[in-house]
Amino acid sequence: MKSPGKKTTQVLAVVATPLALVALGASVYQASYAAFTGQTRNSGNEWATGSVKLTDDDNGAARFRVANMLPGDTQTKCITVTADASVPSTVKGYAINPVTSTAKLEDRVKVTIESGNGGSFADCTGFAAVGAPHVSDVPLSSIAQVNTFEAGFGGWAVPTGVSSKTYRLTWRFDTEGMTQAQVDAMQGAKTGIDMQWEMQSN
Amino acid sequence: MTATSVLDADLQRPAATPRHASEVRDWTRLAAVLLARMYRTFLLGLALIAVAPVVLGWGSYVVRSGSMEPSIQVGDVVVAKPWTEDQRVRVGRVFVYDAPAATTPHLMVHRIVELRDDGDYTTAGDANDLTDVTPLPRSDIRATAVLLVPHVGLPVTWFQTGQWLPLAAWLLLTAAAFALASRRLEGEPPRWRLLRLVRDRFSPRPPPDGPSGSGRPSGPGGSATTTHGRDGVRRSRTPLLAVASLVVVGTLASTASAGFTGHTRNSGSTWTAGPWAQPYVSAVLADAPYGFWLMDEPRGATYAADRSGNNRTGQFYGSLQLGTPGGLPRNPGTAVDNTGGRAVLGTQAVAAPSAYSIELWFRTTSTSRSYLAGFEDDRDASYSLFGSEADRSVTMESSGRLTFGTWPGRSTAITTPRPYNDGAWHHLVVTSTAGRATTIYVDGAAVASGTTSTLLSYSGFWRVGQGSIGWLNTPAFNGDLDNVAIYHSTLPATRVAAHWAAR
Known part of the structure; x- marks a missing residue:
């Protein structure tokens, strides 16, 4: 073996820079091509190292399907939300798709939302609230105003890993302070809402 | 080399x-x-x-x-x-x-x-x-x-x-x-x-390029230091x-x-208000009653809410029990089981009307004379000969037949041909015009009519369950009472039938 000769050194030195430039061009081109010319997203089976998943235990069933509701009626139910995060994230709840009624029934269905441990969609037994309620005795119409992640209630800080939280929802049909005629005008009125929990990485 | x-x-x-x-x-x-x-x-x-x-x-x-x-x-x-x-x-x-x-x-x-x-x-x-x-x-x-x-x-x-x-x-x-x-x-x-x-x-x-300009020397030591x-x-x-x-x-x-x-959603929660204004209630309210007491209060209540919107809250007295099964098939609610008590309908005394209608539901097997409803000048259970007025009362005979027109000092009465103490719910309406032309309807149909006793003009209270029909004669109704309505007008027969149809 010989030490690199002058000629060899010169040739190599001259070649090195263009080589680096070619590699540079290739890598930028390749990356850009991969990222910006694809027309579709991943099919779902090759999630990257960081991903978040939020599920609930409702199996697609609506939490409340109240028919023939009478003044003074009330009901309490639970739903458990499970977060699977590979990066620390925040979960908040908010309302979407409010259904309004001309009789303003949504002003009279008042909702309390608490969160804690225990209980499930099927059965609230064992639920233990943690902290103060997120909303307390608030009409559906006000909850419908909370319709973005930014405004959402909760602010549940999810650490890396799987964690879950149960939300207890209580509603009551409150006709206090209304005249009988106003109360009667609400007969047959229908209101509704969807609850959504969203997780965003911090 | x-x-x-x-x-x-x-x-x-x-x-x-x-x-x-x-x-x-x-x-x-x-x-x-x-x-x-x-x-x-x-x-x-x-x-x-x-x-x-x-x-x-x-x-x-x-x-x-x-x-x-x-x-x-x-x-x-x-x-x-x-x-x-x-x-x-x-x-x-x-x-x-x-x-x-x-x-x-x-x-x-x-x-x-x-x-x-x-x-x-x-x-x-x-x-x-x-x-x-x-x-x-x-x-x-x-x-x-x-x-x-x-x-x-x-x-x-x-x-x-x-x-x-x-x-x-x-x-x-x-x-x-x-x-x-x-x-x-x-x-x-x-x-x-x-x-x-x-x-x-x-x-x-x-100048540094001196040694290196002459090419790399074969001796490694010198080159390294330079x-x-x-x-x-x-x-x-x-x-x-x-x-x-x-x-x-x-x-x-x-x-x-x-x-x-990521997000998850619980969709489709809905709340639908039921039809709590019952057909019977709506039918009664359509005739603008003076007062309408559903008697749907729970057991132990002392006041009877007035559904008419006129705020004539009634008060329960004496031996009775609320919360017993109601009388109307399509109109859920409870009734009052009266044994010796009464309900005085309204808090303030009002002038006795000349034309009026009394409507209520009753169920009894009693075989003693009893007081269903009427008008009286006070709220208590007794009758004093001096200074007491009571009339416009409908009573049940010991035979179970219904009579209207018998009150202290008066006896021009009409009586139903058949008894109603059969243990079933019955719808009773008594209507009377200013000319005292009175009709008794039972279960939506007129069963007796005629001119009834003269009336006094005074201020007092409508009541059900117990009242005065003569001196020291204040019998109580022994049975269930439900959905009491009083009108300061004469209900036409069609409306009575309509109320019955909406039961």
């Missing part, structure tokens, strides 16, 4: 090891310098590509989070061309946009995956399971991603997230690489002529400057996040 070459070779063999070592060192050194140069070129090139478009008015965005992985990694720089309203938005491409509905404004890099019916777009991170929740309005789109410069923004993300260890390691490595890269190789002309001239003028040291000494000067200048400027440029670069999102 040629003749002795074999000998030389033989002689040199023992010395081969150190000689070989120096060759390896030389090659290693060459390779290191060349690699460092390639790294320098690569890094400066990346930085240039990442930063240069800014001159054109384009934007460079360091990606902060990884929801676009694997195509865009954290620390990559997205070079994006500004987007204007007149440009097309191609679904499937990656855009830089203002995160919609965010209180703290920040830029997002995500793919637009759908044009919604309302003209907004749906965005998604490639690595997110679900699409982003908040739709993206056209006006929030800032730029179309054009070039992706890999990794070059990593120091910026390290700096912004306070990852000082990798940042320091990278800075050291880069500084070292830049220093190594600026070593002059054998046979290369001296560079930085201007700088060197200046240095030569002011420096007392000999180059080391020469490099000592350079290392303190350009590499650090270059790295420092890179860092400055880096911190100036704007960042865009590609955050992970």
Whole structure:
């Protein structure tokens, strides 16, 4: 073996820079091509190292399907939300798709939302609230105003890993302070809402 | 030389090891310098590509989070061309946009995956399971991603997230690489002529290219010391400057996040108010009653709510029990089981009406004379001969037949032909005109009619369950009572039938 000769050194030195430039061009081109010319997203089976998943235990069933509701009626139910995060994230709840009624029934269905441990969609037994309620005795119409992640209630800080939280929802049909005629005008009125929990990485 | 070459070779063999070592060192050194140069070129090139478009008015965005992985990694720089309203938005491409509905404004890099019916777009991170929740309005789109410069923004993300260890390691490595890269190789002309001239003028040291200009000497020791000494000067200048400027440029670069999102939804919760205004109640209210007491109060209640809207709250007295099963099949509610008590209907005494109607539901098996409903000048259970007035009362005979017109001092009465103490619920209506033409309806049909006893004019209270029909004669009704309505008008037969039909 010989030490690199002058000629060899010169040739190599001259070649090195263009080589680096070619590699540079290739890598930028390749990356850009991969990222910006694809027309579709991943099919779902090759999630990257960081991903978040939020599920609930409702199996697609609506939490409340109240028919023939009478003044003074009330009901309490639970739903458990499970977060699977590979990066620390925040979960908040908010309302979407409010259904309004001309009789303003949504002003009279008042909702309390608490969160804690225990209980499930099927059965609230064992639920233990943690902290103060997120909303307390608030009409559906006000909850419908909370319709973005930014405004959402909760602010549940999810650490890396799987964690879950149960939300207890209580509603009551409150006709206090209304005249009988106003109360009667609400007969047959229908209101509704969807609850959504969203997780965003911090 | 040629003749002795074999000998030389033989002689040199023992010395081969150190000689070989120096060759390896030389090659290693060459390779290191060349690699460092390639790294320098690569890094400066990346930085240039990442930063240069800014001159054109384009934007460079360091990606902060990884929801676009694997195509865009954290620390990559997205070079994006500004987007204007007149440009097309191609679904499937990656855009830089203002995160919609965010209180703290920040830029997002995500793919637009759908044009919604309302003209907004749906965005998604490639690595997110679900699409982003908040739709993206056209006006929030800032730029179309054009070039992706890999990794070059990593120091910026390290700096912004306070990852000082990798940042320091990278800075050291880069500084070292830049220093190594600026070593002059054998046979290369001296560079930085201007700088060197200046240095030569002011420096007392000999010009550095003297020994190296004559080519690499075969003795390794001499060469090593010379180059080391020469490099000592350079290392303190350009590499650090270059790295420092890179860092400055880096911190100036704007960042865009590609955050992970997920959501879950519980849909379709609905609340439908029931028809609590019962048909019977509606039928009664349509006839504007003076008062209407459903008797639906729970057991133990002392006041009877007036459903008519006239606030004539009734009060329960004596021996009775609320909350027993009600009398109307299609109108849920409870009844009052009266044994010796009464309900006085209204809190204030009112002038006795000349035309009136009494309506109630009853059920009994009693065989003693009893008082169903009537009008009296006081609220108590007794009757005093002096100064007491009571009339307009409907009673049940011991036979179970219903009578109207028998009150203290009067006896022009009408009586139903058949008894009703059969243990079934019955609907009773008594109507009377100002001319005292009275009709008794049972179960919606008129069963007795005629002129009844004269009336007194005084102020008093309507009552049910117990009242005065003569001196010391104050019998109570023994049975269930429900849905009591009083009208200060004469109900027509059609309305009575309608009430019955709505039961």
